Amino acid sequence: MTLLIKNITLIDPVKGELTSSIFIEDGSIVEVAPNINREAHTILDFSNEQVKAVPGFIDIHIHGSAGYDVMDATPEALKGIAQSLPKEGTTSFLATTMTQSVDAISRALENVASYKRNDKEAEIIGVHLEGPFVSKKRAGAQPMEFIIEPSIELFEQWQTLSANSIKVITIAPEVIGALQFIQEKSSELIVSLGHTDAAYDEMACAVRAGARHITHLYNQMSPIHHRDISAIGAALLEDQLMTELIVDTIHSHEKAVELAFRMKGADKIILITDAMRAKQMQAGNYELGGQAVIVSQKDARLTDGTLAGSILTMEQAVKNMRTITSCSDMELVKMSSYNAAQQLHLKKGRLQSGFDADITIVNNQWDVLYTFCKGQLAYKK
Numbered sequence: 249m250t251l252l253i254k255n256i257t258l259i260d261p262v263k264g265e266l267t268s269s270i271f272i273e274d275g276s277i278v279e280v281a282p283n284i285n286r287e288a289h290t291i292l293d294f295s296n297e298q299v300k301a302v303p304g305f306i307d308i309h310i311h312g313s314a315g316y317d318v319m320d321a322t323p324e325a326l327k328g329i330a331q332s333l334p335k336e337g338t339t340s341f342l343a344t345t346m347t348q349s350v351d352a353i354s355r356a357l358e359n360v361a362s363y364k365r366n367d368k369e370a371e372i373i374g375v376h377l378e379g380p381f382v383s384k385k386r387a388g389a390q391p392m393e394f395i396i397e398p399s400i401e402l403f404e405q406w407q408t409l410s411a412n413s414i415k416v417i418t419i420a421p422e423v424i425g426a427l428q429f430i431q432e433k434s435s436e437l438i439v440s441l442g443h444t445d446a447a448y449d450e451m452a453c454a455v456r457a458g459a460r461h462i463t464h465l466y467n468q469m470s471p472i473h474h475r476d477i478s479a480i481g482a483a484l485l486e487d488q489l490m491t492e493l494i495v496d497t498i499h500s501h502e503k504a505v506e507l508a509f510r511m512k513g514a515d516k517i518i519l520i521t522d523a524m525r526a527k528q529m530q531a532g533n534y535e536l537g538g539q540a541v542i543v544s545q546k547d548a549r550l551t552d553g554t555l556a557g558s559i560l561t562m563e564q565a566v567k568n569m570r571t572i573t574s575c576s577d578m579e580l581v582k583m584s585s586y587n588a589a590q591q592l593h594l595k596k597g598r599l600q601s602g603f604d605a606d607i608t609i610v611n612n613q614w615d616v617l618y619t620f621c622k623g624q625l626a627y628k629k
Contacts, residue, residue, distance in 0.1 A: 252288035261586035275622035304339025304606030305562040306588040312525035321355040330369040334619035334626035336561035339606035347379030347390035361411035368626040374415035382443035383420035388468040389556040398429040420444035421454035434458025451482035496560040514579035524557035
């Protein structure tokens with residue numbers, strides 16, 4: 249199948265803003281140029297329309313959506329999540345697990361390995377293994393009874409079950425065995441520091457060992473103190489660390505978002521949702537990792553008040569980031585797509601020849617109007 253998108257403003261994270269056309273064939277971008285004279289099965293002409301094409305959003309930390317959760321470990325759950333995401337502009341995601349029993353995590357990983365993507369849905373680009381190698385002091389909504397010490401042997405079993413799809417692992421660097429794990433595994437996947445009570449020196453050691461990522465900055469991390477800036481301080485100060493950020497104004501105050509943007513810049517922030525199954529659903533009672541969750545119109549919490557993921561969409565995360573920081577369109581593209589693609593070594597995150605045809609078309613307010621997954625129209629407002 250071929251698609252020609254004509255006369256549209258492109259936002260490129262490297263080249264900036266330009267008016268051009270895009271020719272797509274078999275899921276890939278073949279040509280980007282001001283004037284393309286090719287025949288195509290479908291032609292969309294955006295002349296004189298106030299819209300812009302940006303790379304499809306990439307959510308590297310999402311547990312669920314539309315009533316489904318990755319830990320359901322069924323093809324129906326993954327399909328439900330993947331089909332729900334294009335409406336918010338997301339074209340690919342890391343299926344994110346959570347701290348559970350070894351068997352439950354194993355089933356979820358096997359399910360991801362066997363899942364066959366359908367057209368017109370967001371692509372599962374791998375797994376984010378969040379836990380169980382985390383700190384009990386900073387468990388948050390991760391069930392404490394299933395937290396265990398890092399095990400290279402167990403991880404390798406899981407990686408085999410997942411068909412080598414684990415791309416990111418969240419680990420607390422201060423727990424017994426964590427540093428050895430980071431040293432041995434940071435060359436083959438992204439080690440993210442999170443759910444941690446670490447001191448600054450422990451975080452710095454983890455960075456020297458190969459850690460390059462921070463899981464949901466600010467949340468379930470040891471706070472800054474002037475005598476030890478701890479995990480949050482290290483996340484902000486260590487230049488090697490890419491930082492996830494949940495910009496729903498609940499997980500992070502607006503000023504905390506502004507602080508992160510000033511300290512890290514658009515090159516070192518990845519917008520995520522950390523969404524659970526109630527995203528895109530009505531308020532009510534839900535479940536996360538076997539725990540009761542009360543979902544309101546604005547957040548999701550365990551019965552004791554602990555935040556239990558979010559109900560944030562990527563579309564709203566991008567809008568919030570734009571409002572809070574007054575960042576440029578180019579910077580938004582970096583934080584919503586390009587940085588994640590670079591971190592995961594994907595041919596995504598840019599609208600250039602040779603890249604995947606994952607395209608989100610938005611208006612000047614960044615409302616999602618169209619979403620194309622591998623060149624297939626997956627959503628139209």
